Amino acid sequence: MEDTADPKDATRRDFMVLTACSMTAVGAACATWPLIDSLNPSADVLAMSSVEIDISHVLPGQNSTFKWRGKPVFVFNRTDAQVAAARAVPMSELRDPQMDQDRVKKGKDNLLVTIGICTHLGCVPITDLGGEYGGYFCPCHGSHYDTSGRIRKGPAPFNLEVPPYEFISDTKIRIG
DSSP states (O other), rough: OOOOOOOHHHHHHHHHHHHHHHHHHHHHHHHHHHHHHSOOOOHHHHHSSOOEOOOTOOOTEEEEEEEEEEEEEEEEEEOHHHHHHHHHGGGGGSOOOGGGGGSSTOOTTTTEEEEEEOOTTOOOOOOSSSSGGEEETTTTTEEETTTTTTTEEESSSOOOOOOOOEESSSSEEEEO
């Protein structure tokens, strides 16, 4: 049998198939994009992901509380004596051993930044009373933290968490 098909018909058919497939792909992408875009965090969540804090008013020996991602953040401007006391604690005495140097930024040893949520059941520790170790005391179940935010006594299993932060200047930090 002899093929009597015109070569122009084949070219036209290939063009129509290619055009239909391309339009289907573009339509599918246009229909799928809003769904994928809806999975991104909203603008208010992105705005809370990092916060800049002026710490110039936090005097030596003082604690200040700020808010980040709906959580309290403690900024503790420790005195030289408090830093020395925190560094003198033997690791064998700590339930969650962590050196004080690992909880602060190098060169800013006096400034401790922690998330102010007890690691036992999520209460907010008291910064004024200091507990038995001069740091924080959780009134809910009696956890005591030292001046480095490390658990020393009570039911809390872990140290107070140190959030990701960096110094923008000597008086400003960015958390998040």
